[in-house]
Amino acid sequence: MSSSQRSEGSHAFFKKYISNKNSLMDFITRFNRALRHQRHNELVADHIDMNENPKVNTTWPMESQMVKLYTKKKWLEFQSEMIESHSYYVQQTFTEVASTVYHVMKFQSSSSSKPRVLMHDKQRDYISCSCRKFEFEGIPCRHMLAFFRINQVFHLPDTYILKRWTRDAKVGAIYALGEQNVIDDPNSEKYLMSRHSRLSYKASVLVDDASLSNERITFLDEQFDCIYKKIQEMSISTTCSDRSQRKKSIDETLGIIDPFVVRTKGCGKRLKSSKDKSTSNSRLCHGCGHRGVSHDKRNCPNLQQGVSSIRSNEDNHHISLDDTYEPNLGSIAGSNNMR
Incomplete structure (x- = not known):
């Protein structure tokens, strides 16, 4: 009976805002409006309980x-x-x-x-x-x-x-979920949800109590800023420590060396280029001592240049001798005529 009445009570509440003719977007808007009204009414009831004292009719x-x-x-x-x-x-x-x-x-x-x-x-x-x-x-x-x-x-x-x-129904909520997970696996999804639920409940209680006066709102807002800065500092320090530990663990690991060179199957001689082929096919010239393609003592340019220079020198030498010992044909011819 209790479970069925709870369902009927929720149906009666939402029927005030939602009907079966609403579209999906309209349903979401009306649903959020219903939750806002419910939370507002709860805050009003808390304010009445804290500030109003009902009358007592008897002396019991x-x-x-x-x-x-x-x-x-x-x-x-x-x-x-x-x-x-x-x-x-x-x-x-x-x-x-x-x-x-x-x-x-x-x-x-x-x-x-x-x-x-x-x-x-x-x-x-x-x-x-x-x-x-x-x-x-x-x-x-x-x-x-x-x-x-x-x-x-x-x-x-x-x-x-x-x-x-009672008026203290929101104070001291107990969350038993995740008690054993603290030792077993603190990073499990179930334990994280438990911590998030516990902190969300405490934050909602603080917001509900502080929203009743401007002084409380100002104080809570300042405390939230301080807590946020402190959490950011803690997260930065945690990140730096994690990086240092990670770097230390990397340095402590064994060094990785190059693998041994293994000759692959089917590896033959390297293919030679045309330049390499021309260099390998070159012959040694016995005249100048250099190597070259189609270069030997017979057609060595250095030898040919030396021979041409020698020949030119010999020609020049013969020319100078001819100029020196050439007879004076004119004088010879004149003497002959005179005879």
């Missing part, structure tokens, strides 16, 4: 106790049940060593109305009512309050006070 100490613990909405429900409890009386019907059974009836009830049955467990000192209001809604019913009033129980025991309906 239990009423003065619960008006300080319950939220205003739950306090009004509890006050209604407490006022109605004065219309009931309690009658013991059956008793045993471990438990006692009571009937709770109205003073002006009709003969056809059935009494409510209270079961008192003596070992646990716990009372349960057949109406199941406490198990269903989380607050003591009028029949239980009538039993407390008749037995002079002036303060409601902690067993019947649920924290979810």
Whole structure:
């Protein structure tokens, strides 16, 4: 019943904003609007609980106790049940060593109305009512309050006070998720989600409390800036330390040397170029001592140049001799004529 009612309650809430005729974009817009309204109403309720004190109608100490613990909405429900409890009386019907059974009836009830049955467990000192209001809604019913009033129980025991309906319901949330993962694997996805959820909850509580006044907002804003700068410094130092450790680990590793040269299969002689071929095919000239293609003593340019120079010198020498010993043909001819 509880799970089905929870689903019906969420359906009734969203039906105020969403219908089956909305498009996908319209649905997202209306859904976000509904969440904003819900969070705004929650902030308004927190403000009322912190700054308003409901009126107490009786002098019963239990009423003065619960008006300080319950939220205003739950306090009004509890006050209604407490006022109605004065219309009931309690009658013991059956008793045993471990438990006692009571009937709770109205003073002006009709003969056809059935009494409510209270079961008192003596070992646990716990009372349960057949109406199941406490198990269903989380607050003591009028029949239980009538039993407390008749037995002079002036303060409601902690067993019947649920924290979810008190003003301190948002304080001290416990996250057991990831407790074992701290030792096993701190970098696992489940553990990271647990840490993110815990920090998100704390941040949301701070924002909700600070948004009630301008002074708190200014203080929280400054603290957020300081925390952000500190986290940035920590991240930079962590990055530098990681780099140094990585460099140290690289230096400590063994040096990598070149592999041994292995002759591959099918490796033959290197193909020679035309220049190499011409150099290898050159012959040694016995005249000048140099190598060259088609170069030998017979056609050596150096030898040919030397021979031509020698020949030119010899020619020049013959010419000079001819000029020196050439006879004077004119004089010879004149002497002949004179004869």
